[in-house]
Amino acid sequence: MRGAGNRYVFWAVALAAALAAPLALTNNYQLGVAHQALIFALLATGYNLLLGFTGLVSFGHIALFAIGAYASAILVVTFGAPFLVGVGAAAIIAGLVGVVIAMPALRIKGHYLTLLTLALGEVIRLLIRSMESLTHGSQGFSGIPRPEIFGMSFRAGVPLYYLLLFALVLGVAFVWRIEATRYGRAFKAVRDSEIGAEVCGVRTDHVKVLAFGVSAVFAGVAGSLYAHTMRFISPEFFSLGLTITLLAMVLIGGRGTVIGPIVGAILLISLPEWLRFVKDYYLILFGLAIWLCAIALPDGLAGAAARLLQARNSVRGRASLRT
Amino acid sequence: MVELLSVRDVGKTFGGLKALDGVSFGLAKGEVLGLVGPNGSGKSTMINVLSGVYRPDGGDVRLDGRSLVGAKPSAIAAAGLSRTFQNLQIFGGLSVRENVLVGRDCRLRSGMLGGVFGLGGSLREEREAKSLAADLLEKVGLARFVDAPPSMLSYGQRRLLEVARALAADPKVLMLDEPCAGQSQAEADALAVLIRALAKTGIAVIVIEHNMRFVMNLVDRIVALNFGRKIAEGTPEAIRGDEAVIEAYLGRRGHAERR
CATH class of the missing domain: 3.40.50.300 (P-loop containing nucleotide triphosphate hydrolases)
Structure with missing residues (x-):
């Protein structure tokens, strides 16, 4: 199977590039941008399980990211827990809240679900802001330490980069594997025809809760990593704007593909840095980009690339038929 | 009777x-x-x-x-009790084989983590399900479309795909x-x-x-x-x-x- 072979080569090259990237990122500022790109790639990869694989449009995902960030920060700073405990707790707590958010998703569909998750997300954000004794409210939570695992410090930019890359690789491998199991198929079956999936014997309720739960675990881990990378978090950061950015990452990159959210995250995190010279007009460009994507690339960049490859192969196929 | x-x-x-x-x-x-x-x-x-x-x-x-x-x-x-649909309910984002495998889902036992890490006989279960799907596609005459997307199939062939999918649940x-x-x-x-x-x-x-x-x-x-x-x-x-x-x-x- 040449197609599968090509895919392995592609992923190997991408991983090699990611491993070598710190050589090219010469200053701390650029490294910081790379940190964020990795964290958001992980977050978008999880969100894609929900949006791209299962077809559930949740606008409450950033709240789960926030829960992960705060859970980890509170445990590590306030209660002195080790970093790994913080990440683990962030994953579990976000996962549980994700399952709770999934409950209404079993009853309502489409736009109503989107609006409800939007409201739930806002409620969670306001709760975080008002629980001042734990979260320090709107002034933000500062002094979060960089990760330390079994005495190994990830305080410096480059080691932290590799830790974040490691987390992303684990997350991507998980999604890549899940795609080949009955759960990956069930997610996509629910997306393509919910009634068809249910009648075929797929417990669609179960599948939806699972999709919410797993993507929430991704969000929790990403949130924890975000808190310990930025070292400061505040409720304002986890706003609706960030939800839209996350949505755009998956849509522009290509929903339902493994690579799409990664491409989208890197693009949307690094583009503002490249376009710094246009200042606030960046938002206009950003809007135009989303608009263009919706028209010209309904399957995102990954979908467009796949179509290009397919067209090239079929041209080749026809050529070989002729000879 | x-x-x-x-x-x-x-x-x-x-x-x-x-x-x-x-x-x-x-x-x-x-x-x-x-x-x-x-x-x-x-x-x-x-x-x-x-x-x-x-x-x-x-x-x-x-x-x-x-x-x-x-x-x-x-x-x-x-x-x-399995069925097909008058207005087809094919999973367009899955391959022809995967469509049939969805029909098998209610007979599969692997958990999510077992499946992801290939534990607890999940790999064997998956292998058996795949070969059953291939057999069913052979039976309905769609064997050469196993890895194709359903969009490659004619309307009549999609009906046969639904039959194979329904049969996958035994x-x-x-x-x-x-x-x-x-x-x-x-x-x-x-x-x-x-x-x-x-x-x-x-x-x-x-x-x-x-x-x-x-x-x-x-x-x-x-x-x-x-x-x-x-x-x-x-x-x-x-x-x-x-x-x-x-x-x-x-x-x-x-x-x-x-x-």
Whole structure:
């Protein structure tokens, strides 16, 4: 199977590039941008399980990211827990809240679900802001330490980069594997025809809760990593704007593909840095980009690339038929 | 007759419309039953009630003595009742093989983490399911499309894909909702051969079909519906001459002329 072979080569090259990237990122500022790109790639990869694989449009995902960030920060700073405990707790707590958010998703569909998750997300954000004794409210939570695992410090930019890359690789491998199991198929079956999936014997309720739960675990881990990378978090950061950015990452990159959210995250995190010279007009460009994507690339960049490859192969196929 | 599926006095109302009104029939192992009637007579509603898409207002449906009323469609599929759709419900984002594998899902046991890490026999289960899917696709004549997207298939071939997907659950009862729509005569003939072969293995088949030649040559017994009521039941020969059925299809004028 040449197609599968090509895919392995592609992923190997991408991983090699990611491993070598710190050589090219010469200053701390650029490294910081790379940190964020990795964290958001992980977050978008999880969100894609929900949006791209299962077809559930949740606008409450950033709240789960926030829960992960705060859970980890509170445990590590306030209660002195080790970093790994913080990440683990962030994953579990976000996962549980994700399952709770999934409950209404079993009853309502489409736009109503989107609006409800939007409201739930806002409620969670306001709760975080008002629980001042734990979260320090709107002034933000500062002094979060960089990760330390079994005495190994990830305080410096480059080691932290590799830790974040490691987390992303684990997350991507998980999604890549899940795609080949009955759960990956069930997610996509629910997306393509919910009634068809249910009648075929797929417990669609179960599948939806699972999709919410797993993507929430991704969000929790990403949130924890975000808190310990930025070292400061505040409720304002986890706003609706960030939800839209996350949505755009998956849509522009290509929903339902493994690579799409990664491409989208890197693009949307690094583009503002490249376009710094246009200042606030960046938002206009950003809007135009989303608009263009919706028209010209309904399957995102990954979908467009796949179509290009397919067209090239079929041209080749026809050529070989002729000879 | 030992009944595998028994439908007793099933009713279903939409607003003021009685889509099904006290319909009863039974089905034995290995039997092929034709469900016929004019448009709007309640055939598809019956399939939707049997598969759990609609909950009946009254009556009972039993498979092997166990009531299916109120069960979710996925539980009904797991209990052994599979179906295809008149308006196709193919999973466009999955390959042809994966579509069939979704039909197998209710027989698979692997958990999510087991599947991801390849533990607890999940790899073997997946391998077996894949080879079963390939066998079923071979059976319906779609073997060369195994790894293709369903968009490569013709309309008639997609109907066959739904048949393969329904069979993947090892059903006791298979319900086909207009399986011949969009198929050529050759495809329909091949499908009839397949249905007879399935019945021989003990699967009971319910077929809704407008192609009367197909139904008459294929089925053991016919249940005719009109306005949600059963108007006749019997062998194809008996139904062909049944006054009520002729009237339902052709209207009353036949009587007037004869008089």
